[in-house]
Amino acid sequence: MSTVAASGSIRRRLTLQLAAIAVLLSVAFFLIVRGVAEQAAGQTQDQILAASATSIADALRSEKGQVQLELPYSALSMLGSVSEDRVFYRVAIAGRTLTGYDDLPLPALPEATGEPVFATFDYRGEPVRSVTLSRNVSIGERPVEAVISVAQTRLFLGAIRARTSTIAAAVGLAFFAVAVSLSLWAAHSALRPLERLALSVTRRGPKDLRPLRAETPAELVPLVAALNNFMERLRASLARSEDFIAEAAHRVRTPLATLRTQAEIAYRRVERPENRAALKEMILAIDESSRSAGQLLDHAMVTFRTDHLETEQLDLGELACDTRNRLEPTAELKDIGLELELPDAPALFEGDPILLENALRNIVDNAIKYSPPDSLVRIALHICGGDYVIGVCDEGRGFGTGDLRRMTRRFSRGTNVEDIVGSGLGLTIADEVARAHGGRLELARNKGGKGACVSLVLPRP
């Protein structure tokens, strides 16, 4: 089985992208809130400054040919009501300072619009915001222009900026944290159907090629459809190859039977020993070929039937007995004794009789095949805890030194059997049947001597 190299993670990418969006939005939020707050604070200051300058302008009057000003208390106290900023003012008549700070700069005013002009500049070591407006005051017959300027430092603005920055930063951070956890959650929930799908595929048995029917979101439908399509094709292809093998085996077996009959006839007729030996070799080879063809057929049948078990109540003891009887002639050919050991009570089991018979036959057949002439093969049925165990032990060469678990794989054979013709399907068939019945096949080296033990373990009902 090969592992798939992962190139990036959807979850990580989704989370990172959503987090990046959250960062952008948080920063934008922070800047906008701060900008709006600063603008509002600046406008507030401008409005208060304008109100102050207007109230000074309103207090201007002429008296005995002189411009008089009684600076209103509120003009400066209103500036002190919002903040502790420094306050400066200057009133000039025709360019000459009437009262206030002589050195407070007066920006150029547009011609007689009466609109206040705002400016920001450094004055006495601190940035100030100033408002300047002009007002015509009549001295006797002719009007003169009075210019009123009020300025205030911008501590207030700084304080508002600091406060709104803190609040906006806190809210932005909270927003970011919430957005990130939400995006983690979103990524997780978006990927859940994918995980569910992967899980339902992983959980399947090795032979389960039925189409997937899990709930599938629209985006995954093409993937699932493609997967189902692929599995359908795989199943068809598997079925085809099994059919092909069965067909081929069948077609080979019939002519082989004819060939064997002819070879036997010929064997009886010829008398020269070298010809007889050659024909004998030929008959053995034909036997082996037809046995292999039979096993291939058996395997195809087992593969088909394990998907659709046809179970019925049966006695395992009877099954073992039948098997022994059927194989006895073969064993006798090699002078091999078949011993059967059964319990007194019938061993009732719910299973597919054809498959079970096939499995047991293959095990015993294997044992006979690898046993030396004039030896014993022992078949024993035991009840062992919750299981029936049908053990088949021989006195043959055993499994050699190879990995026992490998032996049940298809076409896999022991490391010590090169001299004997075999397909490597026998134990595979037995193993598949055992699994189909919820049991297993156990291989062991014969205790206390040479030979092998193969046990078909089936759960008791």
Place this chain on the structure above:
Amino acid sequence: MRLACLATALMAIAATLAGAAHAFETEEERRFPAARPGSELRVISTADTAVFTPIILAFQAENPEVAVTYVTASSRELMKALYEEGAQFDLAISSAMDLQTKLANDGLVRNYSSEATARLPAWARWRNQVFAFTQEPAVLVLSKSAFADLPVPTTREELIRLLRDNPERFYGRIGTYDVRRSGLGYLFATQDSRNTESYWRLTEIMGRLGARLYCCSSDMISDVSSGRLALAYNVLGSYAEAQLHENENILIVEPGDYLNVMLRTALIPNTARNIEAAGKMIDFLLSLGTRPELTRKTGLPPVDPSVFDRNNAFRPIRLGPGLLVFLDRMRRETFLRSWVSSIEQ
């Protein structure tokens, strides 16, 4: 301000150096040497040396390495020293809230903040530069003998009625600040003019009754106690309280319509060199509320926000740019012109 009767034997090293080296005029300069070698704190103040001596000694008991040079001057001379001449002082203490505010507004004051300044109520500080450490109301001081058979006025309206009804008894026996000479008198008068319409009527009546004009609270108090005056208007309550013990003839009345309260403030000028000691002194002054023995010795009532609960006429003069209004050259001229025409008839 002279408070000669409070002078104590502690004034051993008192030295009067009247402005020989300075263009501004000082009244008195005294050095309090440190117990251990250390730094020197130069203080310019409007409060008499005698009043401040217990505070300085208590401060030095806690900070034995600080030598204190205490220079007294009028509020106007203090302003001149710092505003026009840039004289070097580490701390300026003044009762002229308007001038202290102007110093801070025009950028001649350093920032200072500490736990003690943070605890001050908002009305008792401005810009982390001007810190109030006393609250001293402007009161009426009456001569008990003059009021033997008269009701004691509790508001300005009642006072006006009383003066109008008894001109012969009060003629020439009313005292008040000459606001042209006294910065504190000017501060009280301008606040009065803001607070009530009756102020100008009161001034006019006092003018008609030949009011005597004083430079200082202490002079008014001693004239009331000697019987030369029947009443004095806008006298510093703290000074009058101090006199109560020695003089049984005076009666202190806090007007019930509103009570102007002067806040004595301290600030660190830009010219300060020993900023650390100046900060310590400010913290010490702000802790006067926790040192009743100093309050008793100096007669300076510490800042105490709980007065608002006891007396709803209590109006501390608000620190801030509003105080600059009456410092405006034109506004001052106008105000003084009105005042003079009311008081001099």
